[in-house]
Amino acid sequence: MGILDEAAQFIEHVADRIENSGWSLCPCGEDHGQARLDAEVPSVLRSDAEFAPKMRATADG
Ligand SMILES: [Zn+2]
Numbered sequence: 001m002g003i004l005d006e007a008a009q010f011i012e013h014v015a016d017r018i019e020n021s022g023w024s025l026c027p028c029g030e031d032h033g034q035a036r037l038d039a040e041v042p043s044v045l046r047s048d049a050e051f052a053p054k055m056r057a058t059a060d061g
Pocket residue numbers: 026027028029030032034
């Protein structure tokens with residue numbers, strides 16, 4: 001397992017936590033729009049995770 005595989009797993013783990021465990025980018029307790037951001041972040045993280053294997057393929061090639 002390469003470092004990019006581990007990174008992809010970590011990203012997926014964090015995205016899952018944000019969606020299912022109530023993790024927030026800003027856990028200060030005040031509502032200043034972070035919920036909207038939190039809702040968008042998992043999909044952004046996952047697109048990064050999908051990118052990692054492609055980066056590895058490029059590095060190997
Ligand atoms: Zn805050």
